Each structure stands twice: as C-alpha cells, then as structure tokens.
Amino acid sequence: MSSADKMRRLFDEGVVQTNAAPDDAVFEKIKTTYMRAVQHKSAQQEPGMWRSIMKSPLAKLAVAVAVLIACAIGLFLWRTTGSGIALADVLARVEQVRAFQCKGIIKRTSESPAGKPHVWEVHSINLESKECGSKATHKEIDPNGARTSFAETYFVPTKKILIYINHIEKRYIRTELDDWVVPLMQKEFLGRYSNPGTFLKEIVACKYESTGRSTVDGIDVEGFRTTDPNCARDGGSGFTDPQIDVKVWIDAKTRLPVRYESLTSGLDEKGADASHQFVVYDFQWDVAVDVAEFESPAIPDGYTVQVEKPWGAIDEQTATESLRKCAELFGKYLESPGFGPSVDLEGELNKSNNPAAIRLKEELKGLAGLERANRLADAALPMRRLLLFYMNLTNEKKDPAYYGKTITPKDADKVLLRWKLSDMEYRVIFGDLHAETVSPEKLAELEKTLPK
Amino acid sequence: MLQDKRLIWRLQRGNVDALRLVYDKYKLDLLKLAMLLTGDVHRSEDAVQDVFLKLAESFDRVGDHGNLRNFLITCLMNRIRTLRRDGQRHQMAPLDDAAMQTAPVSPPDQWAVANEQMQRISRVMAELPVEQREVVTLRFEAGLGFPEIARIQNAPVNTVQGRYRYGLEKLRALLNSEVET
Numbered sequence: 001m002s003s004a005d006k007m008r009r010l011f012d013e014g015v016v017q018t019n020a021a022p023d024d025a026v027f028e029k030i031k032t033t034y035m036r037a038v039q040h041k042s043a044q045q046e047p048g049m050w051r052s053i054m055k056s057p058l059a060k061l062a063v064a065v066a067v068l069i070a071c072a073i074g075l076f077l078w079r080t081t082g083s084g085i086a087l088a089d090v091l092a093r094v095e096q097v098r099a100f101q102c103k104g105i106i107k108r109t110s111e112s113p114a115g116k117p118h119v120w121e122v123h124s125i126n127l128e129s130k131e132c133g134s135k136a137t138h139k140e141i142d143p144n145g146a147r148t149s150f151a152e153t154y155f156v157p158t159k160k161i162l163i164y165i166n167h168i169e170k171r172y173i174r175t176e177l178d179d180w181v182v183p184l185m186q187k188e189f190l191g192r193y194s195n196p197g198t199f200l201k202e203i204v205a206c207k208y209e210s211t212g213r214s215t216v217d218g219i220d221v222e223g224f225r226t227t228d229p230n231c232a233r234d235g236g237s238g239f240t241d242p243q244i245d246v247k248v249w250i251d252a253k254t255r256l257p258v259r260y261e262s263l264t265s266g267l268d269e270k271g272a273d274a275s276h277q278f279v280v281y282d283f284q285w286d287v288a289v290d291v292a293e294f295e296s297p298a299i300p301d302g303y304t305v306q307v308e309k310p311w312g313a314i315d316e317q318t319a320t321e322s323l324r325k326c327a328e329l330f331g332k333y334l335e336s337p338g339f340g341p342s343v344d345l346e347g348e349l350n351k352s353n354n355p356a357a358i359r360l361k362e363e364l365k366g367l368a369g370l371e372r373a374n375r376l377a378d379a380a381l382p383m384r385r386l387l388l389f390y391m392n393l394t395n396e397k398k399d400p401a402y403y404g405k406t407i408t409p410k411d412a413d414k415v416l417l418r419w420k421l422s423d424m425e426y427r428v429i430f431g432d433l434h435a436e437t438v439s440p441e442k443l444a445e446l447e448k449t450l451p452k
Numbered sequence: 453m454l455q456d457k458r459l460i461w462r463l464q465r466g467n468v469d470a471l472r473l474v475y476d477k478y479k480l481d482l483l484k485l486a487m488l489l490t491g492d493v494h495r496s497e498d499a500v501q502d503v504f505l506k507l508a509e510s511f512d513r514v515g516d517h518g519n520l521r522n523f524l525i526t527c528l529m530n531r532i533r534t535l536r537r538d539g540q541r542h543q544m545a546p547l548d549d550a551a552m553q554t555a556p557v558s559p560p561d562q563w564a565v566a567n568e569q570m571q572r573i574s575r576v577m578a579e580l581p582v583e584q585r586e587v588v589t590l591r592f593e594a595g596l597g598f599p600e601i602a603r604i605q606n607a608p609v610n611t612v613q614g615r616y617r618y619g620l621e622k623l624r625a626l627l628n629s630e631v632e633t
C-alpha cells in the first residue's frame with residue numbers, strides 16, 4: 001500500500017457525527033428560512049424548475065413532443081377552460097368590433113447633430129369605425145423646443161377621401177383617392193398605427209410568450225411578450241442591430257387588448273443610441289360613432305382649403321417621372337423617397353434656384369388662396385406618387401432601397417432606387433434615371449461603389 | 453447524481469422533505485470537510501449551518517452550479533474563507549492556528565461530534581498552509597479532480613498540483629509513524 005493510500009485510510013478513519021437534539025434545531029432553522037424563501041419567490045414568479053428541466057436535451061425533446069400532442073388534441077379545451085388566453089381568439093374578437101377608440105404615443109429618441117439627446121413625441125387619439133372610417137387627432141410634443149404640430153386626419157373609405165387639417169398652419173387638405181389606394185390606406189396608412197388587429201397579427205406571426213397575470217389601469221390582464229425581430233414596427237428600419245421588445249396585455253374578462261407597447265432600440269445611422277417607442281392604450285370598445293362627423297368634416301374659419309387630385313397610376317414609369325420632376329425642381333433628388341401631405345413643398349422650393357423652381361415660384365406669386373394651394377398640390381403630386389410607390393415596395397417586402405441622399409442626377413452608373421423582382425433579379429433605377437434588371441451579385445457590386 | 457437532480461427539482465418546488473433529504477445526505481460530509489479546513493468544531497458548525505441557510509435562500513439557483521454536491525462544497529469553501537478573513541480582521545485567533553476544541557465526549561447541545569482520529573487529523577492538517585490544506589482536503593475528502601479544485605481556488609492546475617505534492621510531503625512527515633507502518 002502506498003503512503004498516499006495509507007494517508008487516505010487515515011482520513012477515512014476520521015468520523016464526524018451529530019447529536020440528535022441540536023441537529024433537529026439546526027434543521028428547523030434551515031427549514032424556516034427555506035419556507036420563507038419559497039413563499040417570497042412564489043409571490044414573484046414560478047420556481048425555476050422549468051429552467052432546470054430544460055437543460056437536458058432529452059427533457060427538451062420530451063417537452064416538445066408533449067407540447068405538440070397537447071396542441072393537437074387539447075387546444076379547444078384549453079381555449080374554453082379559461083385557464084389561459086389565446087391571442088388568436090383575441091384577434092378574432094377584435095375583428096368583430098364595429099368601432100373603438102384608443103390613445104397612442106409614438107416617441108423617438110436619438111442624438112441631435114450636435115450630439116445632444118433629441119426626443120420627438122406624438123400623442124394621438126384614434127377613432128376607428130368599420131362603417132364610417134378613421135379619425136385621428138395628433139399632437140406633436142417637442143421637448144427640444146422645435147416646431148410642434150396639431151392636426152387631424154379623416155379617412156372615409158366609402159367616399160374615397162382623405163382629409164388632413166393642420167391646425168398650426170390652418171390648412172385643410174382634401175385628397176381624392178383612387179380605388180386601388182383605398183384598401184392600401186385601410187391596411188397600411190392608418191390601420192398600422194391604431195388598429196390592434198394589425199399588431200396582434202404581427203405578434204401571433206412571431207414567437208411569443210405569456211408574461212402571466214397582472215393589473216393594468218385597474219383591469220385584470222394577461223400579458224404577452226415577444227422579442228422576435230420580425231415583430232419590429234417598421235422592421236426596426238433605421239437601426240443597426242435592432243433590439244425588439246413588444247408587449248400586449250389582454251383583459252382577462254373581455255379578452256380584448258388593454259395596452260400595447262413596442263420598443264425598438266439600437267444604433268442609428270450615425271452610430272448613436274436611438275429608440276422608437278410605440279404605445280397604444282385606453283381602449284374603448286364598441287363606442288358610438290357620429291356618422292355626420294365623417295360625412296363632411298367641417299372646415300374651420302380662416303383655414304386655407306386645398307384639394308388634391310387622385311394620384312393616378314403608381315408604377316415604375318410614374319416613379320421615374322416623379323424622380324425626374326424632383327431633379328428639375330430641386331437640381332437633386334429628395335433625401336427620402338417623396339413626401340406626404342404634411343411636408344411643405346413651398347419650403348423646399350425656396351431652397352432651390354433651378355429654372356423649373358424659379359418658374360413655379362413666379363407662377364405662385366400671381367396666385368392667391370385656393371388657387372395657389374391647389375397649384376402647390378399639383379406640383380407636389382409627383383412626390384406623393386413616389387412616396388406611395390416606395391411604400392408599396394416596402395409593404396410587399398420587395399427589399400427596396402433609396403439613395404437620394406447621396407446620389408445626384410449626374411451619377412449615371414450609381415444606384416438611386418432598387419427593388420427585388422425575384423430571388424434572381426433586382427430592378428435598379430440609376431442616378432441618370434435609366435433602369436436595368438440585374439442579378440443580386442451585380443447589385444452587391446454596384447452598391448459597394450456607393451458613397452458613404 | 454440522478455437522485456440529486458430529482459432532489460433539486462423537488463427542492464425548487466418548495467418540497468420540505470427534499471430539503472431534509474439533502475440536509476441528511478450532506479451534513480456529515482460538509483462538517484468533516486469544514487473541520488479539516490478550519491480545525492475548529494464551532495466554526496465548522498457555523499460554516500456548515502450557513503451553507504444550508506444559503507441553500508434554503510437560493511434553492512432556485514442550484515441548477516446553475518452543475519450539481520448539488522459541488523454547489524454545497526463551493527459555498528462551504530467561500531464561507532470558510534470569509535470566516536478566516538473576518539477572524540484576521542478582528543484579530544481573533546486565526547483559524548489556521550486554532551486547536552481542535554472538541555472533546556472525545558462532546559456536550560449534548562453540541563451539534564458536531566468528531567472521533568479521536570478526526571481530531572488528530574484536523575490538528576495535523578492545521579499545520580499545513582491554507583492553500584495546501586484546501587487542495588489535500590478537496591482531493592482526499594471530497595474526491596474532486598485538480599481542474600475542479602483549480603476552479604475553486606482560482607489558480608492554474610499546475611499550481612494546484614504543486615500544492616498537493618507539497619501538502620502530501622508535509623503530511624507524510626507529520627504522520628510519519630502511521631504512514632510508514
């Protein structure tokens with residue numbers, strides 16, 4: 001036997017025992033501590049047993065199989081026992097609602113060019129009616145002291161009109177919509193930011209989890225959460241490596257949404273921390289709607305009235321024409337693809353000394369009131385078409401990209417606008433507005449040469 | 453190991469019986485380890501009791517430590533180091549020099565009772581530097597491998613093996629007659 005083995009034997013011969021009475025006393029003390037901890041932790045959350053179980057690959061597989069079986073044979077029972085809320089059921093209920101009102105907050109934080117924190121915030125009250133349409137009141141709050149806005153938007157699908165009332169600039173803009181635009185407006189323009197059906201569909205399509213029961217605004221709710229990047233509002237656009245946190249709370253009694261929160265954070269194009277928060281709350285379901293309000297929204301006294309004609313066809317040809325019009329008026333392309341009704345075309349014109357811009361400014365000098373507003377609306381129509389064209393590409397997930405910020409009409413071989421036709425092909429409009437269909441590899445080469 | 457996993461599951465579900473089973477299964481091993489490391493029965497009792505109290509408070513974190521036995525041993529090592537530091541800070545009799553205070557016949561209100569051989573080994577172990585004592589104890593008594601001991605001591609494996617070698621030599625010299633016979 002080696003000396004090490006002998007030493008081990010000596011260690012083994014050393015024995016420790018415990019006296020019974022103090023042993024029980026020690027255990028009682030430990031037990032009391034344990035019971036207190038269990039009680040405290042159960043109040044906070046379920047014990048971490050699940051985490052321990054799921055560390056085993058075998059257990060993971062077993063649980064996965066069990067879940068599949070449960071889904072296959074027990075979903076109906078689960079839905080009807082009241083033990084949990086299924087978001088698909090909530091979505092079905094929301095789609096049955098005829099009219100509802102809710103409040104919304106959109107908040108963007110970023111850095112100003114001077115490197116100071118910059119916050120942009122809009123508060124809105126939205127009324128959605130299946131019969132009448134949509135009404136939204138927006139108030140822009142700018143804690144940085146810049147311009148604020150207060151506006152109302154009416155969208156009346158039956159009359160195919162969009163009315164935008166800017167209470168700061170005292171402008172009343174009535175836009176007549178093409179037939180094909182109406183469903184698009186319903187789906188993307190207004191519904192996207194106020195319709196709980198839209199965000200519920202987004203969550204249901206992603207991987208999400210229940211966050212359990214709690215109380216929100218005095219209502220007993222069950223929460224759901226997802227961090228799936230596919231659930232980002234606007235796809236987390238403008239952010240590098242976006243982090244997503246989307247939550248929705250459902251009324252345990254009515255099974256309708258109570259609150260929705262979406263937070264997208266990451267680095268902006270300048271590499272600074274930025275975030276985009278979107279909150280919808282204070283839902284009122286099946287509210288009474290005054291039909292007359294949507295029939296003809298009143299024009300407040302002293303407001304300039306502007307009528308915009310239907311936008312007409314929106315396709316590659318009209319988009320190219322719109323880009324040509326931009327180049328004529330401003331001598332360059334717009335930094336973003338087109339602009340909506342709230343952007344001041346006149347302000348853009350005043351920055352340009354191009355012949356077309358000077359001619360338009362001269363023409364405007366001879367006009368007043370409604371005539372002047374309508375002439376401006378006509379001039380802005382191409383930019384609206386371009387915006388719509390780009391939004392269509394985005395909605396159809398055609399992977400569009402626009403480089404108007406750095407590409408000029410002189411950049412004949414540089415990509416100005418591109419979108420996907422198929423997995424094998426991209427359509428590209430170059431700086432000089434000629435267009436080509438290229439392979440993804442060729443596009444990658446072209447985009448490598450773009451100025452930063 | 454499998455039984456320990458079942459105990460952890462039950463423990464994490466608030467099962468007091470599981471707590472009792474864990475306590476009964478490991479209390480003597482931990483007390484023996486503590487006595488070898490501290491050479492003091494009262495401090496060993498305190499350290500082991502603190503370890504179980506820690507387990508009772510943090511039962512939901514045991515799974516993060518791989519297995520229950522290692523969790524308890526790591527907790528014990530940390531607790532003893534803290535007691536040693538406290539002892540030095542308050543200029544009390546350092547644990548290194550503490551003599552084994554357990555009498556062959558212990559008072560009935562004393563939790564731990566060590567036999568004569570245990571007392572003798574503890575006294576001899578107290579002669580070793582702390583790091584060597586830890587390695588020899590963890591290797592001999594807890595049966596841990598050098599990599600695991602290196603993790604606990606936060607030292608390279610080579611260093612731990614060196615400490616083990618020097619520790620054994622010194623122990624051999626101190627226990628010369630018994631080891632040689």
